[in-house]
Amino acid sequence: DQQVKQNSPSLSVQEGRISILNCDYTNSMFDYFLWYKKYPAEGPTFLISISSIKDKNEDGRFTVFLNKSAKHLSLHIVPSQPGDSAVYFCAAPDDYKLSFGAGTTVTVRA
Amino acid sequence: DAGVIQSPRHEVTEMGQEVTLRCKPISGHNSLFWYRQTMMRGLELLIYFNNNVPIDDSGMPEDRFSAKMPNASFSTLKIQPSEPRDSAVYFCASSSEPPTPQFFGPGTRLTVL
Numbered sequence: 685d686q687q688v689k690q691n692s693p694s695l696s697v698q699e700g701r702i703s704i705l706n707c708d709y710t711n712s713m714f715d716y717f718l719w720y721k722k723y724p725a726e727g728p729t730f731l732i733s734i735s736s737i738k739d740k741n742e743d744g745r746f747t748v749f750l751n752k753s754a755k756h757l758s759l760h761i762v763p764s765q766p767g768d769s770a771v772y773f774c775a776a777p778d779d780y781k782l783s784f785g786a787g788t789t790v791t792v793r794a
Numbered sequence: 795d796a797g798v799i800q801s802p803r804h805e806v807t808e809m810g811q812e813v814t815l816r817c818k819p820i821s822g823h824n825s826l827f828w829y830r831q832t833m834m835r836g837l838e839l840l841i842y843f844n845n846n847v848p849i850d851d852s853g854m855p856e857d858r859f860s861a862k863m864p865n866a867s868f869s870t871l872k873i874q875p876s877e878p879r880d881s882a883v884y885f886c887a888s889s890s891e892p893p894t895p896q897f898f899g900p901g902t903r904l905t906v907l
Contacts, residue, residue, distance in 0.1 A: 716893045727798070727885050727898035728837075780825065780842050780849070780892040 687711045688776050690785035698793050703761040705788050707774035710755065714776040719748060719759050722771045722787070731772075732759070764792045796820075798899035800886050806905045812874040815902045818867055819888030827896060828861055828871050829885040837885070843869065876906045 689708045697703045709717075715736040720728035734741040734748045734757065741748050747760045761768055771787045799818040807813055819826050828840040840853045843863045851861070858877070863869040873880055883903050887896040 718895055720898075725901075725903075727887075727901050730895040730897055733895055777893045780827075780844075781839060782896060784837055786836065 686786075687714075687778075687783045688774055688785045690774060690788050692788050693786070694789045694791070696791045696793060697764045699766060700763045703759075703764045703768065703790055703792070705759040705761075705772050705774075705790070707757045707759075707785055708755055709757075709776055709783075711776070711778065711783075712755065714778070716777055717748070717750065717757050718775045718777075718782075719746075720773045720775060720784075721768075722773065728773060761790075764790075766792050766794060768792050798886055798888055798897055800884075800899035800902050802902060803900060804903050804905075806907065807876055808907050809877055810875045811906075812872065813876045813880075813904060813906075815871040815884050815886075815904070817869045817871070817886030817899060819869070819886070820897055821867070823888035823890055823897075824866070825889045825892060825896075826863060826869050827887040827889075828869070829887065829898075831883045831885060831901070840871070840884075873904075876904075878906045880904060881906050 687710050718733045719731040721731050722728045732743050732746045734750050739750050750757045769792045771789050773787045774785045775782045801816045824845050826843040831837045841861045842850045846863045861871045883901045885898050885901045887898045889896040
């Protein structure tokens with residue numbers, strides 16, 4: 685049973701605009717969430733995380749929002765750049781085990 | 795910091811051969827993870843070490859797979875004998891005490907012919 689879900693397999697956005705990636709989770713015990721970015725033939729790269737005591741965390745162009753009541757989080761990338769084209773995974777740890785979403789492929793158009 | 799280092803990056807071998815994958819975690823991290831990524835199953839956790847001790851090896855597919863962590867800066871994943879269905883990308887990741895981010899290595903792409 686997948687505890688972390690990314691229902692949009694792909695997203696296409698114009699350079700300079702905002703990319704919004706969504707993630708839903710089912711386990712109400714999750715209290716820490718992460719976003720990873722993955723290029724082909726490379727390992728996932730940690731982007732940003734958020735603890736459940738917060739509802740927003742910002743790092744440069746990346747902002748993660750958490751809505752605990754809806755069991756939903758989102759990643760905003762502003763402005764989107766061509767180098768942001770990659771697969772993005774949200775993840776949540778249950779102790780040491782990371783549950784990953786299926787990923788969203790972002791394509792930034794010039 | 796150099797990040798998690800894995801070697802080799804690519805390995806092509808014939809069925810029945812022994813394969814050894816290597817990982818150097820980030821210095822200071824006390825947790826190490828081996829994952830396998832396939833198209834069908836996505837990213838699967840194979841084994842988790844904490845302070846060099848295997849804590850959870852329930853993801854190791856069968857007895858042909860074994861993993862060791864002789865010290866805090868080195869781990870190996872061995873497949874013996876290898877089979878074509880073992881073809882996948884194998885990632886090593888390390889972290890401080892959970893829950894903290896896991897940092898992944900570049901992966902080893904294994905092809906068993």
